[in-house]
Amino acid sequence: xxxxxxxxxxxxxxxxxxxxxxxxxxxxxxxxxxxxxxxxxxxxxxxxxxxxxxxxxxxxxxxxxxxxxxxxxxxxxxxxxxxxxxxxxxxxxxxxxxxxxxxxxxxxxxxxx
Amino acid sequence: xxxxxxxxxxxxxxxxxxxxxxxxxxxxxxxxxxxxxxxxxxxxxxxxxxxxxxxxxxxxxxxxxxxxxxxxxxxxxxxxxxxxxxxxxxxxxxxxxxxxxxxxxxxxxxxxxxx
Numbered sequence: 001x002x003x004x005x006x007x008x009x010x011x012x013x014x015x016x017x018x019x020x021x022x023x024x025x026x027x028x029x030x031x032x033x034x035x036x037x038x039x040x041x042x043x044x045x046x047x048x049x050x051x052x053x054x055x056x057x058x059x060x061x062x063x064x065x066x067x068x069x070x071x072x073x074x075x076x077x078x079x080x081x082x083x084x085x086x087x088x089x090x091x092x093x094x095x096x097x098x099x100x101x102x103x104x105x106x107x108x109x110x111x112x113x
Numbered sequence: 114x115x116x117x118x119x120x121x122x123x124x125x126x127x128x129x130x131x132x133x134x135x136x137x138x139x140x141x142x143x144x145x146x147x148x149x150x151x152x153x154x155x156x157x158x159x160x161x162x163x164x165x166x167x168x169x170x171x172x173x174x175x176x177x178x179x180x181x182x183x184x185x186x187x188x189x190x191x192x193x194x195x196x197x198x199x200x201x202x203x204x205x206x207x208x209x210x211x212x213x214x215x216x217x218x219x220x221x222x223x224x225x226x227x228x
Contacts, residue, residue: 031214042204042218050213090158094214101148104158
């Protein structure tokens with residue numbers, strides 16, 4: 001199994017540009033999440049989804065949008081990129097039970113210049 | 114809202130020795146789960162150990178064990194017989210039961226194992 005696949009792994013954006021971070025999982029997990037990791041700050045939840053067609057805001061949603069049209073895919077959209085969005089982004093998925101923990105993608109390092 | 118505090122930004126240990134990483138959390142919930150995740154230089158997040166709050170017995174996974182003190186809201190990780198491959202960032206995380214399984218992370222502890 002591929003697990004959780006994130007693309008791209010690295011990206012440099014100019015201020016004001018837009019992009020979509022892709023996330024796909026092949027484990028039939030209901031729950032999916034987007035976190036950002038800033039140095040010395042741990043991981044903070046941006047958006048999450050408990051199933052296809054259902055999304056909700058996390059702790060730091062401003063400047064981002066998500067959609068969940070299928071169980072497998074959970075893309076994160078950045079509109080009008082700002083330097084404050086320079087970060088490492090992680091997608092994760094899980095069953096609707098804490099017994100198994102998360103499966104994380106390998107992350108996307110995004111730099112906005 | 115829940116908060117997770119890791120008071121040790123960096124720690125080091127000699128190979129084969131034992132080290133303990135600290136974590137405290139704040140919550141008014143009765144039912145929850147606690148986790149330790151490892152992030153090596155490869156950036157991959159790896160689940161190390163998990164503890165259910167309703168279980169009094171401390172979780173153990175090979176060389177990794179926890180000291181869970183529910184009343185004190187403390188959840189420390191002990192690594193025995195430290196190995197060079199244990200060098201990583203370690204994150205403590207909290208999950209409320211029935212809360213869409215959202216994880217709240219601490220800021221992490223950078224552990225270096227020295228040969």
